[in-house]
Amino acid sequence: MQEPMLSLQKVNKMIGRNHIIRDLSFDVNPGEIFGFLGPNGAGKTTTIRMVVGLTGISSGDIRINDFSITKDYKNAIQYVGTIVENPELYPYLTAEKNLLHYARMSKNVTKEDIKQRLELVRLSHVRDQKVSRFSLGMKQRLGIAQAMLHNPKVLILDEPTNGLDPAGVREMRDYLRKVAKEENIAILVSSHLLSEMELMCDRFAIIQNGKLVKVEEVSSEGQMDVASFYRIEVDEPNKAKKLLLDKYVDEVGLDDEIIRVNVTKEKIGKIITFLTNNDMTIYEVIREKQTLEDRFLEATEGEVS
Amino acid sequence: MLLKLIQxxxxxxFSRIGTYVMCGILLLGLVTTAAFTFYTKTQEEDLPSKEQWEQELLQENENLAVDEQETNNNYILNYARSNQAINTYRIENDISPYEVTNVWTYIESNNMLIQLIGxxxxxxGASIVAHEFNKGTIKLLLVRSASRNQILASKFITTILFGLFLLALLFGLSFVVGSILFGFDGTAVHLSYIDGEVVERSRILFLGLSYLSSSVKLVMLTSFAFMISTIFRNETIAIALSVMLMFVGSQATNILALFTDWAKYSLFANTNLDVYFTNGPMVEGMTLLFSVVVLIIYLSLFLFLAFLFFKKRDVSI
Structure with missing residues (x-):
């Protein structure tokens, strides 16, 4: 097991009498994209502000590459690249000067690095244009270039796909997946766009009212030993139901001539072979995906009641 | 690191239009005063004769002597004494108070443009911090390895450097324009009254000193604006308060000085360091050292408060 790159340890935040964040703990590992989900007002942005040191922590600790953000800020923050909410760039500076501005604030960032990052986010052709003339997508890309400029080990993005068009969202997703894998960066992404997170993240945490509700792997249901619902369309559903009840499962649903079973991935393979061997024609087998949205609602509703 | 932050x-x-507008307005001011001075300039033949100005100065001295008798205000007393002494010195040494317009009188008259620079x-100073908060760029500025102190310091130093830049621009251009349009004819000495004696000084030194001492007031007011805008994050309040102080501060202090000696501890009794080289201070017993100490205390207080608030505050925009 590798060391987590970002680690929240029993973090609490009080503002006046309000307990905004309660005992929040989770880890983000190198090379993974970690989704941070929650309804509006759950404390996502506050948490992100604490991680990057914009806001103080009432109790607990946040460690970045094992440096405490409260006690060893300078060492901790040098590993962090971030976009907090919108990409906050200087509209009256050109793209290149915006990057130059941040390059001067970090060690060992050369003009060559600026050039490369601009190329990577495909903004080389507008490097001498003022940012005020950029589209939101371009600003967002420049924001990413800014965050990646000093080769951070942790990337922290607050709502990175806000206001992007579908093509922009997809591009952002592909880019983040690429840098996570190729540069082995730990990425923390907060969002309330669940379908988006589902496609982007490896793991996710759900928070509500400042408390962690659950941490899960996005793709857990696709694994061999995890049960899911499968729908099977077959030419003789009644016969198939009977055979399956005898041999494989305790419960078989039959709805509108379609068989529905709850089994593991391993078992569904055997079922398919079994049915075929019994001279039945299988037209279609579909795994019913439980979407992140279902899981999110399930998790947050349980919390409310 | 600090150097790069200042950069x-x-x-x-200098990427903002406002900065160029300021420089432009200053240039416009220079052009205006140049044109005005050019069309109203005094020639050799306009100058009053020796008898005429001697008569004037004697008359003035009589009036001043009356003032000196009647007043108990230290400032007026000093003014009366020093001007009498200087007038007498002029008569004895044949130095006319009138002179043809030359580069020095032009630079001296541009002194009022320093208010504009102020x-x-x-x-x-008011917008350099507030602007980052308005645009939200403060967040990306703070999540780097520069400390908050360094960032605020770089902003303060930049503001002061900008003020010096404008002063140098004004002085330099005044000199160039003045020497081309008006030339160097005329007396090159400046008279001032120090410790009961009239002293002749080189004109350029005096002008340099007076520009520098005007900038003391600017530094103080800028620090004040800087503090207000850092604490309240509102450039409008900071600008309004500081500009108001700039225009009424000295007068208010003068009035205060009529009633109480405590006025000497107020900021504006001390910003005008000129007085120690010319007419003497507002309240008797003040010295250059006293003023410098008071100024340093005020400056430290303004900056301390600004840094304190900037460092402590959670950034939640």
């Missing part, structure tokens, strides 16, 4: 601030300052650097 950044300078780059941002307004400009107050605006810069």
């Amino acid at each position: 950044n601030e300078w780059m941002k300052l 307004v400009f650097i107050i605006i810069v």
Whole structure:
């Protein structure tokens, strides 16, 4: 097991009498994209502000590459690249000067690095244009270039796909997946766009009212030993139901001539072979995906009641 | 690190249109005073004769002597004494108070443009922090390995440097324009009254000193604006308060000085360091050292408060 790159340890935040964040703990590992989900007002942005040191922590600790953000800020923050909410760039500076501005604030960032990052986010052709003339997508890309400029080990993005068009969202997703894998960066992404997170993240945490509700792997249901619902369309559903009840499962649903079973991935393979061997024609087998949205609602509703 | 931060601030300052507008207005002011001075300039033949100005000065001295008798205000007393002494010195040494317009009189008359510079650097000082908060760029500025102290310091230093830049621009251009249009004819000495004696000084030294001492007031007002805008994050309040102080501060202090000696501890009794080289201070017993100490205390207080608030506050925009 590798060391987590970002680690929240029993973090609490009080503002006046309000307990905004309660005992929040989770880890983000190198090379993974970690989704941070929650309804509006759950404390996502506050948490992100604490991680990057914009806001103080009432109790607990946040460690970045094992440096405490409260006690060893300078060492901790040098590993962090971030976009907090919108990409906050200087509209009256050109793209290149915006990057130059941040390059001067970090060690060992050369003009060559600026050039490369601009190329990577495909903004080389507008490097001498003022940012005020950029589209939101371009600003967002420049924001990413800014965050990646000093080769951070942790990337922290607050709502990175806000206001992007579908093509922009997809591009952002592909880019983040690429840098996570190729540069082995730990990425923390907060969002309330669940379908988006589902496609982007490896793991996710759900928070509500400042408390962690659950941490899960996005793709857990696709694994061999995890049960899911499968729908099977077959030419003789009644016969198939009977055979399956005898041999494989305790419960078989039959709805509108379609068989529905709850089994593991391993078992569904055997079922398919079994049915075929019994001279039945299988037209279609579909795994019913439980979407992140279902899981999110399930998790947050349980919390409310 | 601090140097690079200042470089950044300078780059941002000079990427904004407002900065060029300020420089433009200053140039416009210079052109206006140049044109005005050019059309009203005094020639050799306009100068009053020796008898005429001697008569004037004697008359003035009589009036001043009356003032000296009647007043108990230290400032007026000093003014009366020093002007009498200087007038007498002029008569004895045949130095006319009138002279043809030359580069020095032109630079001296441009002294009032320093007020304009004052307004400009107050605006810069008030907006250099507030602007980052308005645009939200403060967040990306703070999540780097520069400490908050360094960032605020770089902004303050940049503001002061900008003020010096404008002063140098004004002085330099005044000199160039003045020497081309008006030439160097005329007396090159400046008279001042120090410790009961009239002293002749080189004109250029005096002008340099007076520009520098005007900038003391600017630094104080800028620090004040800087503090207000850092604490309240509102450039409008900071600009309004500081500009108001700039225009009424001295007068208010003068009035205060009529009633109480405590006025000497007020900021504006001390910003005008000129007085120690010319007419003497507002309240008796003040010295240059006293004023410098008071100024340093005020400056430290303004900056301390600004840094304190900037460091402590959670950034939640």
